[in-house]
Amino acid sequence: MLETLLKRLLQSIVVLWAMSVLTFCAVNLIGDPVHLLVSPTATEQEIAEARHALGLDQPVQQQYLHFVQGAMRGDLGDSFIYNRPAIELIVSRVPATLELAVTALLLSLAIGIPIGIFAGLKPGSRLSRLLMACSLGGVIMPTFWIGMIGILVFSVNLGWLPSGGRGPVSTVLGVPLSVTSWEGIRFLLLPALTLSLFKISLVARLTEAGTREVAGQEYIKFARAKGVGGARLVLRHVVPNVLIPIVTVVGLEFGHLIAFSVVTESVFSWPGMGKLIIDSVLALDRPVVVAYLLVTLVMFVVLNLIVDLLYVVLDPRLRHKAA
Template sequence: MFEMLIKRSLQSVLVIFIMSLLAFVGINLVGNPIYLLVAPNASPAEIAEASHALGLDLPVYAQYWRFLVNALHGDLGNSFVFNQPAISLIFERMPATLELASAALVLSFLIGVPLGMWAGLRPGSKVHKLAMGFSILGVTIPSFWLGLILILVFAVNLGWFPSGGRGPTTSLLGIQVSFLNLDGLRYLVLPAATLALHNIALVMRMTEAGTREVALQEYVKFARAKGVGAVRLMLRHVAPNVMIPIVTVMGLEFGQLIAFSLITETIFAWPGMGKLIVDSVLQLDRPVVVAYLMVVLVIFVLINFVVDILYLILDPRLRAKST
C-alpha cells in the first residue's frame, strides 16, 4: 500500500508539472494584455516600460521559469487588473465555489444512489422506467437552459427562491458559508439543483447498472432466500459492492463541478471562481487565469489521490495486491 501511495504521489507531481507548462504556454500565446492595461494614447516608450514592469517583454520560456520558481514559493503572480496576488483572488472566491459544488455533489448522492438502487432491484417496473427516463432527461438538458427555466418558474413566477446572488453567510471555522442559515440556503437551492442534475442522472444510471449486476450474485440470492428484508439487503449486501465505482465517479465529478461551475455561477450571479475566471479571460488577466487553472489542477490531483485511498478502503482485494 505504501509503495502504491508513493507511486501515485510521483505521478501527481509529474502531471502538475506537465499541465502547468501546457497551461502557461497556451495562455501566453493568446493576445497581448498590455494594450488593455495602458491608456489608449500611451506612447511606445510607456508601453515598453509597462511591458518590462509586468515581465511581458521576456521570452515565454523565461516567463515560465520565473513563474515556476515563484510558484514553488506559493507565488502565482500578481493580477494585471486588480494589482494584487492572483492566488489571493482565487482563494477569496473559492469558498463560494466549493460550497456550490459540495451542495450539488450531496444532492447527486442523496437522490441518485437511492433511486438507482431502487430501480436496479425492480428491473422492468414502472419505477425503473421512470428513473431511467429521468436520467436520460438529466443528461440531455443543458445546464444554462435548466438554470433559466428554474429562475423563471421558482423565482419569477412562484417567488419561492431568489433569482441570483449568494445571500447572507455565516462564519464556519473562519470561512463564510450560506447553508447554515435559512436565508442563505434559499439562495443556494436553485444553482445547486442546476449544477447537480447531470450528476444525479449519471450516478443514478451507474447505480442502477451496478445494482442489477450485484442482484444476480449468489450471495444476494441466498440472503433473499433467508428472508433478509429489502432495506437490510440493500445496505448490507448490495450497497458496499455498488459503491466502489460510484465513489470513483463522484470523486471525479466533484472536480468537474468545481472546474465547470462557471456557467451556473454566471447565470445565478454566484460570486465564485467561475465568475472571476470569465472576467479575467475577457480582460486577458493572464496571472489570474493561470492561477485558476493551477488551483483547479491541484484539486483534481488531490481528488484522484483521495479516490485511490478510498478504493483501498472499500475493496479489500486491492489492499491484498498492494501488500
Template sequence: MIGFIIHRFVQSVGILMLTSVLVFCGVFAIGDPIQILVPADASPAEMAQAVHSLGLDQPMWRQYMLFIEHALHGDLGRSFVFNQPSIQLIMERLPATLELAVVALVLALMVGLPLGLLAGMKANSPVDRVIMSGSILGFSLPNFWQGIMLVLIFSVTLGWLPSAGRGHLGTLLGIHTSLATRDGLIHLILPALNLSLFKMSLVTRLTRAGVRETLPLDYVKFARAKGLRERRIIFVHVLKNIMIPIVTVVGMEFGSLIAFATVTETIFAWPGVGKLIIDSIMRLDRPVVVAYLLIVVAMFTLLNLLVDIIYSLLDPRVRLGGA
C-alpha cells in the same frame, strides 16, 4: 500504501510540470493584455513602461523560468487587473465554489441513490421507465438552458427563490458559509440544483446498473435463503458492493463540479472561482488563468489519490502499491 502515495506524488509533480508548460505557452501566446489594461490614449512611453512592469518584454522561455522560480516559493503570479497575488484571489473565492459543489454533490447522492435503487429493484416497470426517462433529460439538457429555465420559473414567474448572489453568510463550525443562514440557504437552492442535475442522473443510472448486476449473484440469493429481511439485503449487502464504482466515479465528478461550475456561477452571479476565471479570460488576466488551471490539475490529482484509497477501504481485495 506509503510506497503507493510516494509514487503518486512523484507522478503528480511530473503532471504539474507538463501542465504548467502547456498552460503557460497556450495562455501567454494568445492576445495582448496591454491593449485592455492600458487606456487607448496612452503614449508609447507609458505603454512601454506597462509592458516592462508586467514582465511582458521578456522572451517567453524567460517568463516561464521566472514563473517556475516564483511558483516554487508559493507565488503563482500577480494579477494584471487586481494587482494582487493570483493565489490570493482564487482562495478568496474558492470557499463559495466548494460550498456550491458540496451541496450539489449531496443533492445528487440524496436523490440519485434512492431513485437508482428503486429503478434497479423494479426493472422494466413503469416506475423504472419514468426514472430512466428523467435521467435521460438530466444528461441531455444543456446546463445553461437548465439554469435559465430555473430562473424563469422559480424566480421570475413564481417569485419563490432569488436568482443571483450568495445571500447573507453566517458561521457554522467555524466556517463562514451560506449554510448557516436562512437567506444563504435560499440563495443556494437554485445554483446547487442546476449544478447537480447532471450528476443526479449519473448516480441514478450507475446505481440502477449496479443493483441489476448484483441482485442475481449467489451471495444475495444465499442471504435471502437465510431469511434476511429485504431491507437488510439491499442496504447492507447490495448497496455496499455497488458503492465501489459509484465512489470512483463520484470522486472524480466532484472535481469536475468545482472545475466546471463556471456556467452555473455566471448564470446565478455566484461569487466563486468560476466567475473569476471567466472575467480573467475576458480581460486576458494571464496569471490568474494559469494559477487556476494549475490548482485544478493539482485538485484532480489529489481527488484521484483519495478515490483510490477509499476504493481499497471499501474492497479489502484491493491493495494499493501491491504486485
C-alpha cells in the same frame, strides 16, 4: 499500501509539471493585455514601460522560469486588473465554489442513489422505466438552459427562490459559508440543484446498473434464502458493493463540478472561481487565469489520489493486494 501511495504521488508530481508547462504556454498565446491596462492615448514608450513592468518583454522561457520559482513560493503573480496577488483572488473565491460543488454533490448522491437502487431492484416496473427515462433529461439538457428555466419558474413566476447572487454568510472555522442560515440556503438551492442535475442522472444510471449486477450474484440469492430481505438486504449486501464504482466516479465528478461550475456561476451570478475566471479571460488577466487553472489542476490531482486510496479501502481484494 505505502508503495501505492508513493507511486501515485510521483505520478501526480509529473502531471502537475507537465500541465503547468501546457497551461503557461497556452495562456501566453492569448493576446497582449498591455493595451487594456494603459490609456488609449499612451505613447509607444509608455506601452513599452508597462510591458517591461509586467515582465512581458522577456522571452517565454524566462517568464516560465520566473513563474515556476514564484509558484514554488506560493506566488503566482499579481492580477493585471485587481493589482492583487492572483492566488489571493482565487483563494478568496474557493469557499463559494466549494460550497456550491459540495451541495450539488450531496444532492446528486441523495437523489441519484435511491433512484438507482429502486430501479435496479425493480427493473421491470413502470416507475423504474419512468425514472430511468427522466434521468436522460439531466444528460441531454444544457446547464445554462436548465438554469434559466429554473430562474423563470422558481424565481420569476413562483417567487420561491432568489434569482442570483449569494446569501448572507457566516464565518465557520475561518471559512465564509452561506449554508448556516435559511436565507443563505435559499440562495444556494437553485444553482446547486442546476449544477447537480447531470450528476443525478449519472449516479442514478450507474447505481441502477450496479444494483442489477449485484442483485444477480449468488451471495444475494443466498442471503434471501436465509430470510434476509427488505432494507437489511439492501443496506448490508447491496449498497456496500454498489458503492465501490460509485466512489470512483463521484470522486472524479466532484472535480468536474468544481472545474465546470463556470456556467452555473455565470447564470446565477454566484461569486465563485468560475465567475472570476470568465471576467479574467475577457480582460486578458493572465496571472489570474494561470492561477485558476493550476489551482483547479491541483484539486483534480488531490481528488484522484483520495479516490484511489478510498478504492483500496473499500475493496478488500485491492487492499489485500496492496498489503
